[in-house]
Amino acid sequence: MINNLVKENIKSLVPYEVKECETVAKLDANENNNVDYLLNQKIAKALMGLKVNQYPDNDCCELRRILGKQVRLSPQQLMIGCGSDQIIALILQAFIGEGDKILVHTPTFGMYKISTQIVGGTTIEVPLGEDFAFDYYNFVKVMRKEEPKVVFLTNPNNPTGGVIPREQIIKIIEYSNGIVVIDEAYVEFYGETTMDLVNYYPNLIVLRTLSKGYGLAGARVGYAAASKELMGILYKVKPPYNVSNLSQLAAKVCLENKDVLDRVIQEIVAERDNIALQLSEIPDIKVYKSHGNFLLCRIGKAKEVYQYLAEHKVLVRYFGEEGPLKGCIRITIGTKEENQLVIKLLMEALGATK
Ligand code: PMP
Numbered sequence: 001m002i003n004n005l006v007k008e009n010i011k012s013l014v015p016y017e018v019k020e021c022e023t024v025a026k027l028d029a030n031e032n033n034n035v036d037y038l039l040n041q042k043i044a045k046a047l048m049g050l051k052v053n054q055y056p057d058n059d060c061c062e063l064r065r066i067l068g069k070q071v072r073l074s075p076q077q078l079m080i081g082c083g084s085d086q087i088i089a090l091i092l093q094a095f096i097g098e099g100d101k102i103l104v105h106t107p108t109f110g111m112y113k114i115s116t117q118i119v120g121g122t123t124i125e126v127p128l129g130e131d132f133a134f135d136y137y138n139f140v141k142v143m144r145k146e147e148p149k150v151v152f153l154t155n156p157n158n159p160t161g162g163v164i165p166r167e168q169i170i171k172i173i174e175y176s177n178g179i180v181v182i183d184e185a186y187v188e189f190y191g192e193t194t195m196d197l198v199n200y201y202p203n204l205i206v207l208r209t210l211s212k213g214y215g216l217a218g219a220r221v222g223y224a225a226a227s228k229e230l231m232g233i234l235y236k237v238k239p240p241y242n243v244s245n246l247s248q249l250a251a252k253v254c255l256e257n258k259d260v261l262d263r264v265i266q267e268i269v270a271e272r273d274n275i276a277l278q279l280s281e282i283p284d285i286k287v288y289k290s291h292g293n294f295l296l297c298r299i300g301k302a303k304e305v306y307q308y309l310a311e312h313k314v315l316v317r318y319f320g321e322e323g324p325l326k327g328c329i330r331i332t333i334g335t336k337e338e339n340q341l342v343i344k345l346l347m348e349a350l351g352a353t354k
Contacts, residue, residue: 007120009117009118012117013114013117019315021315022313023313023314023315024312024313024314024338024341025313025315025334025341025342026315026332026334027314027315027316027331027332027333027334027338027342028315028316028317028330029217029317029332030158030186030212030292030293030294030330030332031211031212031332032212032213032214032215032217032268032293033332033334033338034215034267034334034335035215035261035264036260036261038260039253039254039260039261042253042257043249043253043254046250046252046253047246047249047250050246050249051245052245052246055240055241056241056244056245056248057245057248058241060080061075062248062252063080063221063248063252064078064079064080066252066255067080067223071195072195072196073195073198073199073225074228076228076231077198077227077228077231078223078225078231079223079224079231079235079238080223080243080248080251081222081223081224081238081242081243082220082221082222082242082243082247083209083220083221083222084183084185084207084211084222084223084224085222086220086222086242087207087222087223087224087234088111088115088181088183088207089111089118090234090237090238091150091179091181091224091234092112092115092116092118092121092150093119093237094237095149095150096119096120096121096149097119098120099120099121099122100120100121100122101121101122101123101124101146101147101148101149102116102121102122102124102148102150102152103123103126103139103142103143103146103150103152104124104152104154105125105126105135105139105154106125106126106127106128107159107160107323107324107325108152108154108157108158108160109154109157109158109159109183109185113125121149124142124148126139126142127324128157128324131288132160132162132288132296132324133162134157134163134164134165134168136164136165136168136171139172140171140175143172143175143176147177147178148176149178149179150178150180150181151172151178151179151180152181152183153169153172153180153182154183154185155169155182155183155184155187155190156186156187156189156190156290156291157292158185158186158292158294159319159328159330160290161289161290161291161292161295161296162288162289162290162291163190163291166192169182169194169197170197173203173204176203178203179203179204179205179230180201180204180205181204181205181206181207182194182204182205182207183207184206184208185208185209185211185212185222186212186213186292186293187208187213188212188214188261188262188265189212189213189265189268189269189272189291189292189293190291190292193206195225198225198226198227199227202227202229203227203230204227204230205224205225205230205234206224206225206226207222207223207224208223208224208225209221209222209223210223210251210254212292213261213265213293214255214261215254215261216250216251216254219246219247220247221243221247221248221250221251268293268333271333271336271339272292272293272294272295272333275331275339276289276295278343279297279343279346282343282346282347282352283350283352284299284300284301284352285297285298285346285350286299294330294331294332294333295330295331295333296328296329296330297329297330297331298327298328299327299328299329299346299350300327300350301349301350302318302319302321302326302327302328302329303318303321304349305329305346305349306329308345308349309342309346309349312341314338314342314345316329316330316332316342317329317330317331
């Protein structure tokens with residue numbers, strides 16, 4: 001009986017599933033395993049004595065003030081969310097309904113499509129080109145034909161690690177008759193941002209998260225930047241008190257310790273390039289150039305390799321044996337020890353020696 005009551009567009013959805021198991025190296029979700037122990041202590045200390053009997057600041061005023069200074073925008077141009085996942089859902093709630101279209105490149109982060117299905121919209125997918133390079137001409141061609149209300153560009157892209165040249169992003173924003181969202185979840189590992197464009201293009205939203213570079217995945221804090229006009233619309237659909245005061249305070253400590261985190265991020269970037277080189281020397285592994293805190297690898301026996309790693313309590317992301325990511329695994333860059341363990345196990349699994 002209940003199933004007859006469910007909206008048609010929800011019926012085919014499956015709950016978001018996350019593998020929960022004991023690990024010695026958790027390298028499946030692009031978190032930051034290198035966060036400074038002292039910073040975690042600072043967060044814990046700041047949280048001591050925090051009162052939780054009253055609701056948090058509804059609009060995250062202090063966080064937006066600090067962030068505004070860092071990204072050189074006014075606080076009215078910013079919104080904080082319970083992870084950038086929540087902001088993606090809010091954008092779609094505000095702009096997409098039955099029959100409306102969004103445009104994405106594929107493969108990419110899965111939540112754009114899922115959140116679009118929830119609100120009854122349709123996702124148009126433009127495949128990435130050879131070696132997962134962004135296919136600008138095809139993307140623009142499809143955008144002109146389909147007239148999507150919202151376009152998502154993930155830069156750097158998850159799970160491929162590729163990037164889109166700035167000139168191409170600008171042209172897409174200019175040619176689009178809808179909203180363009182640039183998801184910069186991994187920007188700290190890349191260094192090139194489009195945040196400065198927010199003041200020039202009223203249809204642009206730049207999305208960021210503190211879950212990756214800033215090592216705060218557990219607190220669920222993301223944010224969006226846009227023109228005041230566009231933000232005014234997004235605030236209409238924001239649920240009250242959407243970020244807990246625990247999370248707001250933890251985020252504040254992270255932002256105030258930006259210099260410490262920037263050093264950690266630089267170390268991860270150097271380690272990523274070093275590990276990419278080591279992996280590419282192993283026969284049977286193709287490593288894609290990455291600008292994130294992870295490496296996408298295509299492996300002959302990906303399933304067996306994934307299982308071998310899992311048996312040794314090392315968790316990476318495996319994409320199955322169908323579609324453009326067939327035979328691929330994605331490895332988050334962890335601590336130096338975790339990374340060496342992955343390389344050792346990969347070589348064992350593939351029977352390769354150095
Ligand atoms: N965008 C991209 C590209 C991602 O990879 C992720 C997390 N995997 C998110 C957004 C969501 O991040 P969060 O909700 O933790 O801010």
